Amino acid sequence: MKHHILLSTVALLAACQTAPVAPAPTETTTVEVIETVAPPAAPTQGQQWLYGSAEARIALKQDWNAIAAYVEAKAASRPNTSVVLAPVTEDGATAETADFLACDADQPLAAVFDADETLIWNLGSMGYFTRSGVGFDPAIWDQWEKTGAGKAVAIPGVKDAFKRIRNAGVEIIVNTNRSNTNVQGSADTLKAAGLGEFAHGQTLYLRGDAPGGSGKDGRRYMISDTYCVIALAGDQLGDIADIFNDDALTPPERKALTAAPAFDQMWGNGWFILPNPVYGPSLAGTMDEVFPESTDWAPPKAEE
Numbered sequence: 001m002k003h004h005i006l007l008s009t010v011a012l013l014a015a016c017q018t019a020p021v022a023p024a025p026t027e028t029t030t031v032e033v034i035e036t037v038a039p040p041a042a043p044t045q046g047q048q049w050l051y052g053s054a055e056a057r058i059a060l061k062q063d064w065n066a067i068a069a070y071v072e073a074k075a076a077s078r079p080n081t082s083v084v085l086a087p088v089t090e091d092g093a094t095a096e097t098a099d100f101l102a103c104d105a106d107q108p109l110a111a112v113f114d115a116d117e118t119l120i121w122n123l124g125s126m127g128y129f130t131r132s133g134v135g136f137d138p139a140i141w142d143q144w145e146k147t148g149a150g151k152a153v154a155i156p157g158v159k160d161a162f163k164r165i166r167n168a169g170v171e172i173i174v175n176t177n178r179s180n181t182n183v184q185g186s187a188d189t190l191k192a193a194g195l196g197e198f199a200h201g202q203t204l205y206l207r208g209d210a211p212g213g214s215g216k217d218g219r220r221y222m223i224s225d226t227y228c229v230i231a232l233a234g235d236q237l238g239d240i241a242d243i244f245n246d247d248a249l250t251p252p253e254r255k256a257l258t259a260a261p262a263f264d265q266m267w268g269n270g271w272f273i274l275p276n277p278v279y280g281p282s283l284a285g286t287m288d289e290v291f292p293e294s295t296d297w298a299p300p301k302a303e304e
């Protein structure tokens with residue numbers, strides 16, 4: 001190999017020596033070379049935390065252990081009340097008038113979970129968006145729903161929790177805002193992630209299955225026609241109840257609504273929210289909303 005390199009070098013030198021000598025330039029032209037190479041893609045801090053960190057793996061494992069333990073205990077006590085908020089009256093629902101659906105004694109029990117960033121991490125699409133510098137593109141996401149099977153992974157703790165929930169005799173139902181026109185791709189994605197088989201309209205509900213667009217209450221009522229829902233979990237408040245999705249709410253107002261007594265008792269007690277610092281309505285808020293004025297602080301000035 002060394003010999004070959006030496007020969008090549010000799011040949012190159014010979015070529016240089018025999019090449020015609022270019023005439024000396026009569027004037028100098030400065031060519032500005034503009035760097036067009038895009039900077040290397042890097043995950044966002046939210047992606048680093050959620051998809052890449054040990055801390056997120058542990059947090060999710062803890063959450064899914066808690067969900068499984070809750071469902072096991074609840075199934076053993078056979079509740080007569082659902083954790084699905086009852087439909088709003090014509091006056092509209094408020095935290096004060098909130099009520100829950102009743103369960104018939106013969107209704108089978110179900111736990112209802114969101115899919116994206118609740119059961120699966122969408123590593124394929126998120127990696128693509130980040131590598132190509134695209135924040136989010138609905139058309140690309142639509143392709144992801146159709147073809148992403150095998151490139152989304154089960155969230156840590158979910159598979160073990162599913163075993164426990166199924167062993168407790170509780171049906172697992174997925175209520176996702178993926179489109180019902182892509183039902184096959186989404187069912188394939190859940191299966192490929194090791195989460196089992198889901199059947200459209202029975203254990204898998206998607207956007208378009210009920211009026212209300214991305215609101216999930218309509219689908220929760222459909223599910224409740226058959227099942228007594230004992231647990232709801234998701235990474236966004238809309239996975240729990242549409243009342244939290246009011247766009248007019250500022251982040252502090254939305255936060256306060258979750259702390260209303262009727263709702264506050266539910267967190268970890270039938271309602272479960274999982275961390276998602278990558279996307280969604282939780283990523284909002286001004287300086288004043290995030291840092292209340294009452295907490296304003298600055299280091300004391302050094303004495304002169």
Ligand SMILES: [Mg+2]
Nearest residue numbers: 114116117235
């Ligand atoms: Mg989600």
